Amino acid sequence: MEVDCIPFKETGYFSKLICDYLDQDNGLKPFYNRFPLAENFKEQIEEKKANYPAAHRKVLVEALKKQYKGFEVSETTENNIASLANENTFTIITGHQLNLFTGPLYFLYKIVSTINLAKELKNSHPNAHFVPVYWMATEDHDFDEINYFNLHGKKIQWNRSASGAVGALSTEGLDAVFELLSPELGNTGNAAELKKLFKNAYLEHSTLTDATRYLANALFGSEGLVIVDGDDAALKKLLVPHAEKDIFEHVPFHTISESIAELSKVSVDYSIQVNPREINYFYLKDGLRERIIKNHGKFHVFNTEINFTPEELRTELHQHPERFSPNVVARPLYQEVILPNLCYIGGGGELAYWLELKSYFGKMGVTFPMLLLRNSALIITEKQSKKLEKLDLKVSHLFLKQHRFINKKIRDISNIDIDFSPQKELLEEQFRHLYELTEQTDKSFLGAVKAQEVKQKKGLDALEKRLLKAQKRKLKDHVIRMTDIQNELFPNKSLQERQLNFSELYLEMGSSLIPSLLESLNPFSGDFTILKY
Incomplete structure (x- = not known):
C-alpha cells in the first residue's frame, strides 16, 4: 500500500x-x-x-x-x-x-x-x-x-x-x-x-x-x-476492594466530578463525555443488568424488587463478585x-x-x-485514485464538508474569477474616505455612511453567491463527479472507517487485507493515514 x-x-x-x-x-x-x-x-x-x-x-x-x-x-x-x-x-x-x-x-x-x-x-x-x-x-x-x-x-x-x-x-x-x-x-x-x-x-x-x-x-x-x-x-x-470504595464511599463520583470541573476551566469548548454516578456498578444476574442505586439507606437494583442493606450488599460483593458489572x-x-x-x-x-x-x-x-x-485511515482503491487525478482533486479536499468542498473546487476550476475580495477591498477604501468626511461634518452623517457600507457589501456578497451558483450549473457534470467520489470515500458524509465493514475491503483484497494494515499503520504516526492500493 x-x-x-x-x-x-x-x-x-x-x-x-x-x-x-x-x-x-x-x-x-x-x-x-x-x-x-x-x-x-x-x-x-x-x-x-x-x-x-x-x-x-x-x-x-x-x-x-x-x-x-x-x-x-x-x-x-x-x-x-x-x-x-x-x-x-x-x-x-x-x-x-x-x-x-x-x-x-x-x-x-x-x-x-x-x-x-x-x-x-x-x-x-x-x-x-x-x-x-x-x-x-x-x-x-x-x-x-x-x-x-x-x-x-x-x-x-x-x-x-x-x-x-x-x-x-x-x-x-x-x-x-x-x-x-x-x-x-x-x-x-x-x-x-x-x-x-x-x-x-x-x-x-x-x-x-x-x-x-x-x-x-x-x-x-x-x-x-x-x-x-x-x-x-x-x-x-x-476488583472487590476498589468496588467497595465506589459503592460505599463514592470515591469516583467526587474525584471525577472535580476533574470535569477543572477540565472545563481549560477550555469551554471541551465537551464532557461521561458523568460519574454515585455508584458506578450494575447488578448482573440471570439476563439482568441494572444500575445499583442508594435509596433510603438501602441499596436498590433499578427496575427490580431487589434491595440490599449495606451489610448484605458487601457480603454479596465478596461472595459473588461476578454479579457486579462496572459501568x-x-x-x-x-x-x-x-x-x-x-x-x-x-x-x-x-x-x-x-x-x-x-x-x-x-x-x-x-x-x-x-x-x-x-x-x-482512509483506504483508496487504484480506480478511485485515478478518478481523483482526473478531477484534479487532492485527498485533503475530500475531508471538507460537501458544500465547502464544492464551492472551493468550483472557484479553483472556473475560468472566471468568482472571488470578489478585490472589489470588497476597493469598497472599503472608498468608505474610509467617507468616514474621514464625517469627522469634518455633522456626526449624524456617520450612521448613514455605515448603513450604506453594509448595504453595498451585502450586495457584493449576493452577486458573488449568484455567480458561484451560475458556475455550478455550468459545471454541473464536474460537480456530480466530484460529489460522487466524495460520497464513495465518505459514505453518509462520515469517515469511511465509521461506516464500512471490513468485509467490503476483504472482498477486494482477501487475506492480504490485515497484513497490509499491519505493515502500513504506524501507532506513533500522530496523523490520519491515507492508504492507496
Whole structure:
C-alpha cells in the first residue's frame, strides 16, 4: 500500500480536546500520566511494575486459560498468555463492543494499532515482553448499537429482543442474518472465505461472547492477540476492594466530578463525555443488568424488587463478585487492576473520557496508563485514485464538508474569477474616505455612511453567491463527479472507517487485507493515514 497522511486537526473530524491532547497542550498535562512517545515508556514500565501485584499475574493467566478452553489457540497467543506470569511482561490494550461481524472498519484499526505498538516496544525494550490485548465489552447492554453492520450501503441487521449483558446472548437467529449476507457477498473466492468465517463464528458458537472471541482470534490470533473477557468471577474478585470504595464511599463520583470541573476551566469548548454516578456498578444476574442505586439507606437494583442493606450488599460483593458489572467509569479501572498494562489505545471519544479519570486512579492507588489515539485511515482503491487525478482533486479536499468542498473546487476550476475580495477591498477604501468626511461634518452623517457600507457589501456578497451558483450549473457534470467520489470515500458524509465493514475491503483484497494494515499503520504516526492500493 502507498502511505500518505494528513494532520488530525486538518480533517475536521476530531474534537478540540483531542487535537489539543495530540499537541500536548500544557493545560491538559494534569489529566494524563505520560504522553505516548516511545521514549516515555521506560518510566511507565517501571511505575507499573512497582504497582502491579505479582499475585494478580497468576489469577490472570489461569482465567485466560479457562476462557480459551475449547478454542484453537495459536502458538504465539499461547506463549503470550504464559508470559503474563513473568514480571517483565506488560500489556497494550484496546477495547471494543461485540459488534456483529466486527461492526465498523475501525475495529481492525484498533487491534492493528495495539499489535504494532507491542512490536515497536519489543524492539526498543528487548528485555521486556509486550502482549497486545483486545478487551471484549461483553457486559454492555446496548444491543441496538452492535446488532448490525453495513455492506455495500445496506444494513445487515440481527433482529431480536435482548436484555442484560450482550455477551451472554444466544446466537440463535443469526442463521437468518447469514441468509441475508450470503447473496450480498457474492460468489468469489474471497466471498467464500467471509461466509465460512461468519458461519464458524456465529453459527457454531452458542453465545455472542464465544462468537466474537472466535472471530477476533481467527483474524488476529497469528499475531499473538490475547482476548480478555472481564465477565469472570476470578478476575472480578481482584476488583472487590476498589468496588467497595465506589459503592460505599463514592470515591469516583467526587474525584471525577472535580476533574470535569477543572477540565472545563481549560477550555469551554471541551465537551464532557461521561458523568460519574454515585455508584458506578450494575447488578448482573440471570439476563439482568441494572444500575445499583442508594435509596433510603438501602441499596436498590433499578427496575427490580431487589434491595440490599449495606451489610448484605458487601457480603454479596465478596461472595459473588461476578454479579457486579462496572459501568463506563469503573471499567477502565477494572482493566488496569487486572492487567499489567502500559497503554490504552482508543478513539477520540474514548480518550476524551479517559482524560477525566486520572485523579480517580490516583485515589484508588492504580497506575494511570498512557493514552494513545488509535490509527485512523482512509483506504483508496487504484480506480478511485485515478478518478481523483482526473478531477484534479487532492485527498485533503475530500475531508471538507460537501458544500465547502464544492464551492472551493468550483472557484479553483472556473475560468472566471468568482472571488470578489478585490472589489470588497476597493469598497472599503472608498468608505474610509467617507468616514474621514464625517469627522469634518455633522456626526449624524456617520450612521448613514455605515448603513450604506453594509448595504453595498451585502450586495457584493449576493452577486458573488449568484455567480458561484451560475458556475455550478455550468459545471454541473464536474460537480456530480466530484460529489460522487466524495460520497464513495465518505459514505453518509462520515469517515469511511465509521461506516464500512471490513468485509467490503476483504472482498477486494482477501487475506492480504490485515497484513497490509499491519505493515502500513504506524501507532506513533500522530496523523490520519491515507492508504492507496
